[in-house]
Amino acid sequence: AAIGGVLGSKIYYLLENLDQVIDNPMGMIFSGSGLVFLGGLMGGTFAVTIVLQKNNLPWLIFADIVAPLLILGYGIGRIGCFLVGDDYGIPTHLPWAVSFPDGLPPSTSQVFSTYYPWIDISGFVPGVLPVHPTQLYEFTLTVAIFYFLWSRRNSVKIAGSLFFLYLILAGIERFVIEFIRTNEKYLFDIFSGSQIISMIMIIIGSYFLINPLPKREL
Template identity: 45%
Template sequence: MDWVYEMVFAALIGGLVGSRIDYLIQNWDQVSGDLLGNIFSGSGLVFFGGLAGGAIGVIIWAVRKGALSWTLADAAAVPITVGYAVGRVGCQLSGDGDYGTETDLPWGMAYPEGTVPTTDEVHPTPVYETVTMGLAALVLWRLRDRFAPGVLFGLYLVIVGVERFLIELIRRNDSVAAGLTLPQLVSIAVAALGAAIIVARRSALRPAAAR
């Protein structure tokens, strides 16, 4: 089982580095004055940067081990989804600015003690994402043996892309092109990649899918 710990470590390091780089790029105007200090500060992580960095870390590890395969990608789908759900719990508890726009709904929440505080009642989008991705993890787990290698990972990419695109509709990020935020543009690319993987792998559908 040593390979499991090695893979998780590669994903963790790659994810942290990628997430941090993405944050610095998206907030360059705020961090460029003290770039070194902001690189090593304790706040500022972005999911899609972490996803890309973690994937790169695992790919590098897998290539070195000669273990790169669609089966490995599928094996990572459920843990990544669970990790996303758990990570949003941390965002909710810290009030780090990942919450949404103002709302009059009865479950709207304020984050007066958050790292990015607000006294307004806003959408608790980290809660929405925790619930959504938790359910997604259950679905992916139930489907884990029903498809050809690669399809499950493609499905994960579609789910996370669509989920993030929709949640951005009630987030506070500024639009950058065509009325869409940067995370929405990335979400479209991620979902499209997932759909392409599913289409490319569909011909190898396992007989178990017919059960």
């Protein structure tokens, strides 16, 4: 799971930043950054599926057990992002905006002009820009989702239902937050790559909540 998660997160990060990969392929591939959660979720799920099938273990029951922990781990990871100044949002004048002069990368007008040219910063004074602390927004939302899933863990009647509910809630959370993140929009110039994956998560979760799989099915 760990290997699959790391590989999946790294591949997703490289696909999301192809322009930087072209400029500095070796630096991007072998850097310690780029452990993107959605890619890690896909890679980790694939790896765990192989192990569970090999040992003839029930995938759906295992998924229900780890679902609350997945969202909690994601939220805790966002605190780490906040502390290092990574994965922040677009510039804002809101009173709780945060600046990251030493962030990864710094939240400066030069960085936004170079790496995020699709974001309008014309209403801001050049220099270090105040941005949405999306890491804290996500931490708050994920803790609420964790509490909700955790409170339902002993009342699961259909195997897999808690995990598919997790897919829906985690997908909605990330889909909404992406509107104020710095990620480039691809689909119709409105939705980012993360939002596309979030929509897929919501669709899959909704489908299998309505059409439950047998316990021994994948």
